[in-house]
Amino acid sequence: MSDSLKLETLRAGDRAALLDSRGYRDLVALGAEVVAADGQPPFNDQTLVDARAGRCVFTLAYLDETLAGAAVVNGDTLELVIAPALRGRGLGAALTAHMLDEDKVLVGRRRPHVSYLSRLLEPFQSDAPLAIPTLAWSHGDHPAAAALAAKYRFSAVRRLLQLRLELESPYTAEASAPNSPAQTDFTIDSFVPGRDDDEWVALNARVFAEHPEQGSITQSDLRARIDEPWFEAGDFLVARGPDGAMVGYNWLKIEPTDIAAAATPTPTPAAERVGEIYVIGVAPEAAGEGLGRLLMQHGLAALAARGCTTAALYTDDDNASAVQLYRSLGFTDYTVDVQYREDAHR
Missing domain, CATH: 3.40.630.30 (Gcn5-related N-acetyltransferase (GNAT))
Incomplete structure (x- = not known):
């Protein structure tokens, strides 16, 4: 060396x-x-x-x-x-x-x-x-x-899957689940910075109460992400119940074209553009009503409409219900992240 x-x-x-x-x-x-x-x-x-x-x-x-x-x-x-x-x-x-x-x-x-x-x-x-x-x-x-x-002497303790799905264009939420009962029970709109901050941070903390990273996101963390060049309020989908309360969200992350191009030094005319399901969550009281699938479908439609050819997401491999949902939508394995922990007895 x-x-x-x-x-x-x-x-x-x-x-x-x-x-x-x-x-x-x-x-x-x-x-x-x-x-x-x-x-x-x-x-x-x-x-x-x-x-x-x-x-x-x-x-x-x-x-x-x-x-x-x-x-x-x-x-x-x-x-x-x-x-x-x-x-x-x-x-x-x-x-x-x-x-x-x-x-x-x-x-x-x-x-x-x-x-x-x-x-x-x-x-x-x-x-x-x-x-x-x-x-x-x-x-x-x-x-x-x-x-x-x-x-x-570090041992593997956690596996984080990256799953991907090739997007067809046009992709519409309605076409993918025309009979979803959740479509009539919830409304989907966009996050409004400054108005929805407190409500989202509180909901996110409840949804990910046992998650080591996502559940600890603070107001300052949210503001830092809002300041990122990739942030677009229209890509941050929120679901509300009949009373107007936020009960779910699907935050999409699409890198600006110039940043995405920097990661592909020799792009082809049909270069892949990846959009990420950055974080998706459903309030515990709304679980089991099809809202997670509805949010995913709206998110995939939004990614396709923004010119993305591939959707990507991360999920822990032991989150059985989430993995099952994503695989049912056509997502397949792409890469794996492994977290290691120092052995207690050395």
């Missing part, structure tokens, strides 16, 4: 300075490369939201002035990625060693695997993460990540 590998910390406290920094621009470019190669982003959306809010820091690994990889510790969770063109050269092991083995990261607790690669990097290391991660994500379930997890 080259001794020109250097590590830098990208601090996120000043949003304006962060977005204008070379490190952040390099990170965005690396993310586009990874999406093009792997079919999915290298970091969870909440990780990026928290980074821009100053709640976590990125460690960037440069090889001869080229960003070779990046890692972030957000709370107790590690995410790490290596540039597709530079994989297989030991850089992932080196960056993992920095995040998990370095003495100044350990805060009085030593790992059993302080590697030669970590010692080799010592002259180039800058600020360390503030906490030792006990959880880690492998986006795409890469074999190299599984090997590193075994080395550091």
